[in-house]
Amino acid sequence: MKYYIILVLITSLFQHAFSQDSTKQNNALLLDYYQNQRFDLAADYLKQNNHEPITNIKILKALAYCNQMNGKLPEAETYYERVYAIDSTSTSVLYSLGSINLRRGNEINAEVFYKKIIAKDSTNFIVYKQLAKISLDKKDVILAVNYLIKANKLNPEDADVASDLGDMYISMKAYNAAEKVLNRAIIADPENMILLQSLVKLEYNQKKWSETANNCEKLVLLGNQSSSILTQLGIAYYNLNEYKCGIETFGQIADMEQTETTYYFTGACYKALKDYDKAISYFQKTITQGISPNINSYYSEIADTYETLKKYKKAEIAYQKALQFTETPITWYSLANLYDTELKNKSSAIKYYKKFLATKPAKNQQNYIAYAKSRIELLSK
Template identity: 40%
Template sequence: MKFWLSVSFLLFSMTNLAGQLIDKEKLLDYYETQRYAEAAQYLQNIYPEDTKNVKALTQMAYCYMMSGKLPEAEKNYLKVNAIESKNIPVLFSLANINSRRGNTAKSKMYLMEIIELDSLNFSAYKQLAGLGDTPEVKLKYLRKANSLHTTDPDVAYDLSMVYREQKQYQKAYDILQRAIAADRDNFTLQQAQLPLANQLGKYKEVIETGEKLMKENTDVNVINEMGQAYFYLKDYQKCATLFKTLEDLGVHNEGTLYFMALSYRELKEYNKAAEYAKKTIDEGISDHTALYYTALAGIYEQKNQFSDALEAYKRGLTFNTSSTIYYRLGLLYDFNLKQPKNAVIYYNLYLKNKPDPEKEKEQISYAKTRITSLTNPKEVSLK
C-alpha cells in the first residue's frame, strides 16, 4: 500500500514539474516492474543536465540508488545538497550511498551534519553507532540512540552486547528488559537476555524463558543456558540430561562437559563423572596447542628471552610430540644457551621422531652435522 502511495505521489509530482513531457503510463510501468535504471534514464532525458529542479533531481537520484548505480545517485543528490544544504533526507541518502561504497569517513560526515541540524535524530545516532571504529565510540552513539528510543530492538541488542563484553551484566539485562516489555514476542531479545540472567543469578527465569523459547525453536544456546541454570539450582539430573543432548548433537564443548562431570559427581555416579572429567581435559587440548607454543617460543627467541622460549617449547611438548620443537630446542641449546650436551639430546630426539625426509632434508642433514660436531669437536677441528 505504501509503495503505491509513493508511486502515485511521485507521478503526481513529476507530472506537475514536467507538464505534458512525461508519459505517466510508461513511468508507472518502470516503477511497477522495479526497472529503476530505465526510469532514471527516462527522467534524465526529459530534464536538462543543468536542471535546478530539486524534485526532479531527487527522484532521479532515488531511481539511480535503487538500481545500484551509486555514482550517478550521489551525483544527483550532491546537486540537491548544493541547492538545499539542510535537507535531512538527502543527507541520509548521501550517508547511505557512501556507507555502501565503503567510504565510512564521508558517511560519518553526512550523519554528523544531520545531528547538527537535529540533535535528537535517532536514526543518525543509530547509524553512527554501526560505523563506530572503536568500542568507546560505538558505546557513545548506542547510548544516545537508546536514550532516544529505548524500545528499538536493534539498538537495545547491540548496546546490551557491548555492556556484556564489559561485564556490566545488570545494565545489559535492564536495557533488554525495557525492549522486551514493548515486544513480548521478540525471541531474539529474550535469547540474548538468557546468559545475562544466568550471570545475575536469575536461574528460575532462565528456565521459564528457556522453556518458552524451546517451544518455538530448539536452539543449542538456549539449551546451554538452561543446563547451567539447572546446575546452579542443584537439579543435577536435568543439567546432565540437557548437556547430554548437546553431546548427542555434536555441539558440546569444554564447558558443557565440565558441567556434566560435576553433575554426575553430585549424583554420585562416579564412573560417569570420571569419564566426563577426562573428556573435559581432552576437549580443552587443541591439536594445534603444540604449534601455538612453538610460535610463542619463537617470539621469545626474537626478544632474546631464551629461558622463556625454553619453557614455552617444553610446554608445547606436553601436549604433543613435535619434531619441529625438538629441532628448535636443539638449536636453542646449541647456540643461545650454550649447552652442547642438551643440544645433542634434542637433535637426536628430532631424528628419532622421523621427520619428513623430503620436506626436512636440510634440517636432517644439519642436525646430523651438529651432532657430530658437538660430540667429537676435536675430530671436526682436525678435519
Template identity: 40%
Template sequence: MRIIILTTILLFSLRGSAQNTAADNLLILELLQNQRYDEAAETLRKIYPEPISDTKILSRIGYSLRMAGKLSEAETYYLRILEQDPTEISSLFSMAGISQRKGNFVKAKEYYKQILASDSTNFSVYKQLSDMIESSEGLIYATTYLQKANSLNSSDGDIAYSYSKVLKDMKQFESAARVLNDAIKADSTNLILLRGKAELAYAMKDWNGVIDICSVIIRDGDRSPNIVKMLGEAYYSVRKYQQAIDILEGMEANDMKTESTLYFIAMSYKALKNYNKSVDYLNKTIKESISLNTAGYYAQIGDVLEKSQLTRKSLEAYQKSLFFDNKSLTLYTIATIYDQKLKQPKTALSYYKRYINSKPPAEQKAYIEYSTYRISQLSK
C-alpha cells in the first residue's frame, strides 16, 4: 500500500512538466508497480536529462534508486535537493534512512536532528531515533527519544512497549503501568502491549496478574517461551504446583526447556512430596546449567598445560573435562600421558581400556590400533 501511495504521488508530481507524456507516466507506473526500480530510475533520467534543478524530479529519481538498493547514487540526488533547501524534510528523512541502511548511525542521527531543528514535535523522527538507538546502542540509551515520542503519541504500541520496559528496569512500576494502560486504551487487543503488562506484573511479583494476562495472551495465540515460562512460574508462586508442572513440562516436551523451567518443575515436585521426580529434575537442571562447551574448554586447558610441561596440572584439567563429558579422545590423551610421560603402566592400561570401551569413532582408527597394541603389551 505504501509503495502504491508513493507511486501515485510520483506520477502526480511529474504531470506538471511539459516534457512528460501520458505514455511516460504509464511506463513509470508499470515499472514501479512491478518493483523494477532500477529501470524506473533510468527511464526518469532519460525523460529528464541533466542538468536537472527541479527538486521534485531529483526526489523521484533518488527514490527509485533508493528502492533499487543503489544507495550511494540515491544520496547524490537527495544532496542536490538539500543544497537548494537544507531544511527539506523528505530528503532529510531519506538521507537518514540511507545512512541507517549503510550502518552509519551517527550520520543518520545528525539528519534526524536537522529535521527536529525545524520540526521539534515530529513524532516519526523520535520514533525512528528511538528504534535506531535501541538496536544499535541499547534500549536504555533510547530513553530520551522514547519519552518524547510517547508524550507526542501515547497510543503508539511499539513506543509504549519499549518505553515501559525502560521504566520497568528503572523500577518505576507505576509510570510503566500508566504508559501501557494509556496505549491499551487505544488498542486493547495489542499482544505486544499485553506482553508488556505481563512482564511488568512479573517484575512486580504480581503473580495473579501474571496468570490472568498470560492466559489471555496464550488464548489469543501467542505461546512464545517467555510467556509460557512466566505463567508456569506464577502458578508455582501461588502454590498451584500441578498447574506449574503441566505448563513447564509442556515446554520441555516442545524443546523449550531452560535451567529455570527445569528448576521450577523440580521445586513443584518437591512441594508435592514427589521426591524422586524432584531429584530427576534437579539433575536435569544441573545438566542444563552447564555449557556444552565446558568439557572442550577444560580439554584445551589440559592441552596448553601439557605443552607447557606442566604434566600433573594438565591431567587435572583433563579429568575435569571427563567430569562434564566422557569424550573418548580425552581418555586416550590421559592414557598416553600416564604411559609415556609418567611411566605408570597400570593407570595407563586402565585408561586405554576405558578409551576402547567408549567406542571411539572410526576416524580415530590410528588411536584405536595403538591403544589395542598398548593394552596387549601392558597386560603381560
C-alpha cells in the first residue's frame, strides 16, 4: 500500500514533466530511487530532466523533498522558498520550511512559518505541538502551556501532548487539570508508558501512595525498570508500610544509580523493621552520597585563602574540616606547614608532616617529601 501511494504521488508529480512515451519508464525509475532511499539519485535525475529556470511547482516540490530527505537542508529550503514565492498559500510548504529551520536550529524562523499556518488554519494540531516545543525551548512556559492546551483540545488522545501538558500542570500544582488531561489520554491507550510515567509523577506529588505503587508496578511489568520508577515505587512502599517490598525495590537499582534518596529510604525501611545496624549503615551511605566528593578541595581552598589573609586560626579550622571529609596528602602537608611556619606549633607540625609521609605521596611530590623529612628532623631536635 505504501509503495502504491508513492507511485500515485510520483505519477501525479511527473507525468506532465516528461514526454508521454517516457512517463512510465521515468516513474518506475523514480519509484525505485524512492523505495531504496536514494533521494540523492532522485534529485540528480530530476535536475537532469528539468533545466533551470524551473518554474513548475510540482518539480520544485519534488526537488525540495528529495534534498530534505537526503539531509541537504539548505538546498531543500531554497527549493521550498522558490515554491513559496510562487504559491504563498501552501500549508505543506510552510510546514516544510518550518521543519527544516527547526532541524537547523533556527527556531525563530521556524516559529514564523508555523505561525503563518495557524493564522489561516487554527485547527492544525501538529503546528501547535511544534510551537509548544519552541516555546519551551525559549523558556516561555505560559505560551507553551497555551499551545499545548490548543493541541490537546484538537487531539486529546495524543500521548506526547497529553504527557507534556500534564507535566506542565503538575509543575504548576494544577493537579486536577493534570488528572483530567492524563486520564482522558490513558483511556485511549492504557499501556502507554509515556502517559503512565506522567500519571505516576502526578500521583507521587499528590502523595497517593497506593495509586503510585500500582502504576509503578504496571510500568515495571511493561519493561520500565528505570531508577526513577523504582525509586518512586520504593518510596510508595515505604509510605504504605510495605518495608520489605521497599528494600527489595531499592535493591534492584544498580549501585551506580543509587542516590541519597534511595539510601535514605532503604535505611528508613530497615529502621521500621527494627534492623538498626543496617539502618545505620544506609544512613551513613546517605550522608556520604549527599556530600560532594570535592568537599575536601573546597575547604582547602577556603583554608588557603585564609592563609593569604593571614587569618591562620581560621585556616587551621578549614584544613581540619577538609580532613574530616577526605584525607589527602596535600591537605596533611598544608596543615603541617601552617603549624610549622605560621602557628609555630612544633608538635603539631611534626605530627602532620608524619601523617603526610605515611600516605606515601606520589613521586611527583618528591620536593614535598624531602622538605617534610628535613623539617621533622630539624623540629625534633
